[in-house]
Amino acid sequence: MIRYTLATLALLTVAIYSTGCQSSGHAEASVDTDRPRMADDGYTQAYVVRNDTSYMRSSTDTTSAGTLHSGDVVYLRSSAPSSGMVQAKTSDGRMVWVRAGDLSPR
Numbered sequence: 001m002i003r004y005t006l007a008t009l010a011l012l013t014v015a016i017y018s019t020g021c022q023s024s025g026h027a028e029a030s031v032d033t034d035r036p037r038m039a040d041d042g043y044t045q046a047y048v049v050r051n052d053t054s055y056m057r058s059s060t061d062t063t064s065a066g067t068l069h070s071g072d073v074v075y076l077r078s079s080a081p082s083s084g085m086v087q088a089k090t091s092d093g094r095m096v097w098v099r100a101g102d103l104s105p106r
Contacts, residue, residue, distance in 0.1 A: 037069065043075035043089040046106040049105075055096035059085055070096060 049072045054064035068074065076086035080100040088098055 005020070042077045045076040045078060046081060047074050047076055047088070047103040048072070048106045049074065049098070050102055050104050053102040054096060055088075055098045056085070056097065057089070059097050061097070065096070068096070068102075069076075074098065074103065076103075 038078060049068045049070055052069050054083045055066055055068055056063070058080055068090070073091050074096070076088050076089075080103050082085050082100065084100055085097045086100045086103070088096055088103075092098060
């Protein structure tokens with residue numbers, strides 16, 4: 001009885017550790033591999049989000065539509081201004097508006 005219980009626990013332990021963390025919640029991208037896919041629409045300037053920051057769906061929205069996490073990559077059409085809101089394209093293709101002060105050039 002104890003032998004079967006230990007075998008079952010060992011099997012469950014291996015199953016749990018083999019699954020690992022499947023989703024980190026970040027919209028990660030590699031600048032070198034994702035840029036060609038996004039270059040055709042003009043969003044070619046890669047920027048990294050410095051701090052977790054909320055984004056909006058349009059420039060006139062006042063409420064957050066979600067959060068970009070520190071380290072996420074977004075693409076702009078040109079260099080980011082020093083302040084204000086700027087339209088950006090996330091690595092998964094969403095168009096969002098973020099605070100320019102939360103972005104750093106990549």
